[in-house]
Amino acid sequence: MLAALFEKAETLVARPVTPDPAFEGEVAALRPLVRAVVASVLREPHDHPDVEDVTQEALRRAVEGKSRPTGPARPWLLGVARHVALDLIRARRRDRARFEDGVPDAPESASTLLIERIADPGHGAVESLLETERRARVMRALAILPEGTRSALELFHGEGLAYAQIAARLEVPLGTVATWVTRGRKAIADALSEEDAASSKPTEPRRTP
Amino acid sequence: MSAEMLPEDLLYAENGHASDVVLTCLADGEKAIVPPALVAHVLACPTCHGHLGNAALLSLRAGEEVAHHLAAKKAHEAKLVPSPYLALAAGLLLAILGALPRLATLPEDALSFGKSMVEGGPSFVRTASHGMVELGHASEQGRLVASIAAGALLLAVAAALARRAARAQAS
Incomplete structure (x- = not known):
C-alpha cells in the first residue's frame, strides 16, 4: 500500500532532468505531429510563423522541462503542445481586448495572470457542467460501440498497445484495427459535437395559450 | 523483412x-x-x-x-462483485467454535501475558499490561460467566451477519 503511494507520488513529483538522447530523439520525431496540432488549435496554416514559434516552444518545454512522461511520449507531448497553443490564444484574446478599449493597460503582474488563469472560462462552473454533460454523452457513445471497435480503442488508449499488437491480440488484420479505431474516434467526435448541433437548431417560437 | x-x-x-x-x-x-x-x-x-x-x-x-x-x-x-458475507459468517462461526475451549482460560492467559509484559516489556506497554493484570484478577471469579457471555455475543453477531447475507442474496 505504502509502496503504491510512493509510486504514485513519484509520478506526480517532477523528476530531475537529466539529458536523455533517446527521449529527445523521440520528441524530435514527433515534431511534424506537434506542428499539425498547433496549427489546428491556432487555426492557422502550417507555415504560419506563430505555428512554428509555438511548436518550437512546446518542444523546448518538453525537452528542458522538469517532468517526463511516465507512459508513451506522444500523448504527453501533444498535450504540452495543445497547452502552449491555448496559452497563445488566450494572450491574443487579452491583447485584442486591451487594444479594442483604446488604451493599453499596464503590464500584467504575476497575480493578474494568475487570476486570469483561475478565471479561465475553460475551467468555470458553466464549462464544468457542460464538460460533465459532454463526458456523459461520450460514455454513452462508447457503451454502444460494437465490441471490436470498443476493444481496439480500449487496448490502444488503455493498455498503450500498438496497432500491430492489437491486431495480434484480437486476431484481425491490421487494416481492420485501423478502421475500428477510426470509427471509434468518429463516434467520440460525434458525441462531442452533439451539443453544437443542438445549439445550432432553430428554436421553436414560444406558444402562448 | x-x-x-x-x-x-x-x-x-x-x-x-x-x-x-x-x-x-x-x-x-x-x-x-x-x-x-x-x-x-x-x-x-x-x-x-x-x-x-x-x-x-x-x-x-x-x-x-x-x-x-x-x-x-x-x-x-x-x-x-458480491461481498462474501456467507463465507465470512461461516468462517466466523468456525473461529468461535474453535476458540470456545480457549475462552474458558482467557482470564488466566490475559493474566500471564500481562505479567510477562510488566516484567520484560517496554515501558509504553506497561500501563496497558497493568490493566490486563487487573482484568485477569477481577474476572477469575466469574470467568465461566464471562466466557459464556463472550461466546454468546459472538454467536449473535455471526447469526445476524448470516441472516443479513441471506436476505441480501434473496433480494
Whole structure:
C-alpha cells in the first residue's frame, strides 16, 4: 500500500532532468505531429510563423522541462503542445481586448495572470457542467460501440498497445484495427459535437395559450 | 523483412487526399504502417496537414475519454462483485467454535501475558499490561460467566451477519 503511494507520488513529483538522447530523439520525431496540432488549435496554416514559434516552444518545454512522461511520449507531448497553443490564444484574446478599449493597460503582474488563469472560462462552473454533460454523452457513445471497435480503442488508449499488437491480440488484420479505431474516434467526435448541433437548431417560437 | 502496412484500399479518400484511416494512424504515431510517399504528402499538403492536426487532437481527447470510461467501468465492476458475507459468517462461526475451549482460560492467559509484559516489556506497554493484570484478577471469579457471555455475543453477531447475507442474496 505504502509502496503504491510512493509510486504514485513519484509520478506526480517532477523528476530531475537529466539529458536523455533517446527521449529527445523521440520528441524530435514527433515534431511534424506537434506542428499539425498547433496549427489546428491556432487555426492557422502550417507555415504560419506563430505555428512554428509555438511548436518550437512546446518542444523546448518538453525537452528542458522538469517532468517526463511516465507512459508513451506522444500523448504527453501533444498535450504540452495543445497547452502552449491555448496559452497563445488566450494572450491574443487579452491583447485584442486591451487594444479594442483604446488604451493599453499596464503590464500584467504575476497575480493578474494568475487570476486570469483561475478565471479561465475553460475551467468555470458553466464549462464544468457542460464538460460533465459532454463526458456523459461520450460514455454513452462508447457503451454502444460494437465490441471490436470498443476493444481496439480500449487496448490502444488503455493498455498503450500498438496497432500491430492489437491486431495480434484480437486476431484481425491490421487494416481492420485501423478502421475500428477510426470509427471509434468518429463516434467520440460525434458525441462531442452533439451539443453544437443542438445549439445550432432553430428554436421553436414560444406558444402562448 | 518488411513490416505489415495498411492495405491499398484504405489509403486514399475519394478526393485524392489521405483517408481518415491514414490520418488516424499518423495521429496515433503509427507512421510505420503508412507508405512513406503518403506520409510525405500529408506533411506537405495543407488540407491533409490540417486534417492531421484535427485527428491528433481527437486522438488526444479520445485517450482522455477512454481512460475515464475504463475507470468508470472498473468502478462499476467492483460494485457488482458480491461481498462474501456467507463465507465470512461461516468462517466466523468456525473461529468461535474453535476458540470456545480457549475462552474458558482467557482470564488466566490475559493474566500471564500481562505479567510477562510488566516484567520484560517496554515501558509504553506497561500501563496497558497493568490493566490486563487487573482484568485477569477481577474476572477469575466469574470467568465461566464471562466466557459464556463472550461466546454468546459472538454467536449473535455471526447469526445476524448470516441472516443479513441471506436476505441480501434473496433480494
